Amino acid sequence: MGRAPCCDKASVKKGPWSPEEDAKLKDYIEQHGTGGNWIALPQKIGLKRCGKSCRLRWLNYLRPHIKHGGFTEEEDNIICSLYINIGSRWSIIAAQLPGRTDNDIKNYWNTRLKKKLLGKQQRKQQEARRSMSFQKARDIKRQNNHHHRDSNLIMFPAGSTTLDMSQTHITSSISSYPYYKPAEVAGLVMNNQDDDHHHLKDDNQAASVRNLLVKLGGRFSNDDHPQYPQPITNSLLYPPIQMFTPENELYAHYSSSIPCFTVNPTSTSTATVCPHQLPSNIEEGPDHSDMFVQEIENLAVELDELPQQLDDLESCLIGMEMEMEMEMVMSTTTTGTSSTPSAESSINSSWGDMMMMSNCNCNSLVYYPHDQIVSDYSNLI
């Protein structure tokens, strides 16, 4: 049992409207109105059209004061702004633009505006990445120092060695730097209006993003470290003052750092994704397929830029190693004590091989071995 059809499909005409049909419909409605019943209207006029089709034709084309094409810059801005805040609710967006129909705006968005916006974002991202790649590595070091002051814990990769830095007597000479936030670097932290639409979709979006990242080979810091139990869904979304949609957040983090990504700069949960971990068969959810394709394309762009960024990071890491060694020497000299052999060994063997990623709440830091990333990238190309 399906839904009853609104009209006899066999006897109604489909396809483009002829000028004669337009004239009939327009004349009738201008003289008599719609009569409050679109289904009965075509029979009254003698049109072999479905009532819904008549309504659509009138609303989108024949109605007075309808504008077609020629969207202004101001209209573009309004559409973009509203889309970012309320999503694809075209009728609401159209209500803010006199003379524009929802169908028109929808088509305009899908065919032009979306591409225009993405192009702007990508250019912005590339500029931000280039100017920040060097600064990023320095911030990493500073963040580690900051983290040291806060929790005295550093989480290491494979084997998950946990150092209690309070026992190592290593003091930081840099103590006043703010935490590194990838999304701020990317310039994509956007102000968000308090909007029900997002609150309604928050949990689903968070779950979708998390699943997507996991499918991409990502993992969450609290997956490995259950000693830091963290709520996943809400932690991806707050504070609510910051914009969160799968599109811009994924875009921001896939594009803002290599080769690991953070889901949300303010989250207590960190996801890291390496391009080499892309599985061969990805099953994305139907609701994010467009976004997913876009992210894959973004990753391809990222891969092109990896060599230069790896060079930059390598240079920084060498500097960081030297600084670290000097700090240890100075600390040993000034305090007359040294770190425990095991801790010192872990530092020396791991520090230079790390690619770091951040967690702004500093519950844990997640690292990827530098050699592995270089090796995997070489295999990829």
Next chain:
DNA sequence: AACGTGGACAACCGCGTGTGC
């Protein structure tokens, strides 16, 4: 000139919602 391709736009379809009985 013929053909293929992609973009832009128009129209359709299915489903959720509101309303009257």
Next chain:
DNA sequence: CGCACACGCGGTTGTCCACGT
């Protein structure tokens, strides 16, 4: 309350046309 019906919305598909080969 439940049902039937019409409306409205958003996603999808179809059609036309410009452009490149």
